[in-house]
Structure formats: structure tokens, C-alpha cells
Amino acid sequence: MIKHLFSATLSLFLMVSLLTSIHAQDSDIKMYVTTSGELQLDQGWLTAMTNVGTMIDIPVPMYIIDHPRGLVVFDTGMSVDVVPDNGAEYWGPVSQAFIPSMTRDQGIDERLQQIGKSVSDVKYVIHSHFHLDHAGNIAMFPNATHIVRKAELKNAWWPEQFQRAAYVLDDYMETRNFNFIELTEDMDLFGDGAIELIDTKGHTQGHQSLIVRLPNTGTVILAADAAYMPENLQGTIPGIVWNVQEAMEAIERMKLIRDRENGEIWLGHSMEQFQQRRLLPEYYD
Numbered sequence: 001m002i003k004h005l006f007s008a009t010l011s012l013f014l015m016v017s018l019l020t021s022i023h024a025q026d027s028d029i030k031m032y033v034t035t036s037g038e039l040q041l042d043q044g045w046l047t048a049m050t051n052v053g054t055m056i057d058i059p060v061p062m063y064i065i066d067h068p069r070g071l072v073v074f075d076t077g078m079s080v081d082v083v084p085d086n087g088a089e090y091w092g093p094v095s096q097a098f099i100p101s102m103t104r105d106q107g108i109d110e111r112l113q114q115i116g117k118s119v120s121d122v123k124y125v126i127h128s129h130f131h132l133d134h135a136g137n138i139a140m141f142p143n144a145t146h147i148v149r150k151a152e153l154k155n156a157w158w159p160e161q162f163q164r165a166a167y168v169l170d171d172y173m174e175t176r177n178f179n180f181i182e183l184t185e186d187m188d189l190f191g192d193g194a195i196e197l198i199d200t201k202g203h204t205q206g207h208q209s210l211i212v213r214l215p216n217t218g219t220v221i222l223a224a225d226a227a228y229m230p231e232n233l234q235g236t237i238p239g240i241v242w243n244v245q246e247a248m249e250a251i252e253r254m255k256l257i258r259d260r261e262n263g264e265i266w267l268g269h270s271m272e273q274f275q276q277r278r279l280l281p282e283y284y285d
């Protein structure tokens with residue numbers, strides 16, 4: 001009898017502690033939303049044949065996800081080297097088409113510090129793609145594991161002529177010996193469905209987006225440049241694309257996931273949407 005009671009108590013204890021640990025893991029995921037500054041550009045770069053000639057300011061989002069199994073950064077924004085002169089020297093002529101405005105405290109390193117972390121705490125840096133407003137500070141993370149599509153890595157080093165302007169080779173010139181996971185398929189980062197990398201090629205040859213599943217917030221699809229603006233979800237072709245067909249299929253894919261999971265698509269460069277976000281140091285869980 002005592003033995004039975006003991007084993008029943010033990011199994012109850014195990015069950016409770018198991019449940020507590022699962023619960024603790026879930027609720028411990030925090031997603032921070034922030035920006036590395038703004039870009040001013042002609043809206044026609046984002047919505048082909050729509051509002052061409054209208055200059056707009058757009059955010060340059062970055063995301064920090066604090067998961068029990070590691071700190072994750074999704075995109076590192078614009079290089080801090082654009083800060084002194086709005087990119088005139090570091091970016092060169094492209095800084096006249098995409099005009100950056102950024103302060104030093106908007107760099108990803110300082111954003112991490114603003115939540116008590118440092119670049120060396122980051123386990124994974126996930127890159128949507130290597131354009132100048134997304135992978136600008138990759139060199140700050142020599143000890144992290146970098147996750148990028150194999151196709152993106154190859155094409156960032158030797159882009160098609162018509163896509164070359166948006167790649168700044170100096171952003172990643174020193175990173176060849178970094179630890180890269182070169183994806184050729186989708187990946188569930190921690191095996192728990194919380195962070196899933198999906199193929200959204202089209203904007204570039206190796207673009208990827210991130211599905212983040214949070215216990216309270218639900219499913220959020222971080223589109224990055226697979227969909228910049230609300231118009232892109234309504235059928236307006238994105239202005240900068242490597243392959244229109246692939247780009248439009250990627251948008252449909254994200255919409256399917258959104259609808260299936262009753263989630264949201266968080267657009268890559270929509271100021272209207274971004275202004276509704278809870279920003280770092282606040283977070284989504």
C-alpha cells in the first residue's frame with residue numbers, strides 16, 4: 001500500500017513537473033520587434049506600376065527571438081557604417097535611390113544591449129536574404145551560426161547584373177569562414193514548431209521568411225521582402241524582383257499558411273503596419 005502510494009505520488013510529481021516544464025518553455029519565448037532605421041525611396045520600388053514617383057519612408061525591421069534553446073536574430077538591418085553620412089560613402093550611388101537614415105543606437109548590437117543581451121549571446125542569425133537593408137551587420141556575429149539559403153549565399157557573392165545594386169559586398173566580405181547552414185529546404189529550427197524557416201524565393205534567388213508560433217500571440221509570418229506592402233498581398237507585383245512568378249507564388253504560400261493557422265503576415269516594409277507594433281524593449285509572447 002505504502003509502496004503504491006509512493007509510486008502514485010512519484011508519478012503525479014513527475015507529471016506535474018513535466019507539465020510545468022513544458023509550460024515554462026512555451027511561455028519563455030519572447031519576440032522583440034525593432035528597426036535599424038528608415039529608408040526613403042520611391043514607392044515604385046515596392047509596388048510595381050503603383051504610386052510610382054511618390055517618395056515614402058519605410059521601416060527596416062529586425063527581430064530578436066529569445067527561445068529557451070537559444071537567442072535568435074532574424075535580419076541584421078542596415079550596416080552601422082551608413083550612420084555618419086546617410087550611406088553616401090559606404091553604399092555609394094545606391095544611397096541616392098534608397099536614402100537611409102539611421103542612428104548608431106539603432107544598430108543590432110545596441111538593440112541587443114537595450115534588452116540586456118550582447119552579440120555574443122546570439123546562437124543563430126537567420127538571414128531572409130543578403131540585401132543591404134537585411135544583412136548589413138552580419139560581420140558583428142563571428143561566433144553565431146548563420147542560416148541562409150544556399151542559393152542566396154551564392155547569388156549574394158555574384159548577383160545577376162540587374163540585382164547587383166542592392167548587394168553591398170563589403171557587408172559580408174569578411175564572413176566567408178563564418179559557420180553557415182546553407183539551406184536547400186525548409187527547416188523547423190528547434191523541432192518544436194516555434195520557429196520555422198520557409199522558402200519564399202522570388203524577391204531574390206534565395207529569399208526565405210520566418211514563421212514564428214507564439215503561445216499567446218499565435219502564428220506570425222515574418223515575410224521580410226517576400227511581401228513589402230499591403231498592396232503586394234492584393235496582387236500588386238513587388239517592384240524589385242528576381243522572378244515575378246516565384247515572387248507571386250511565395251505570397252500565395254504565405255497567405256495559405258496565414259489562413260490555415262489563423263495567423264498574420266507581418267510585411268517587410270510597411271510603415272502603416274509597423275507603427276502598430278509593440279516595439280523593443282516590449283515583446284510578443
Ligand SMILES: [Zn+2]
Pocket residue numbers: 131133134225268269
Ligand atoms: Zn528590404
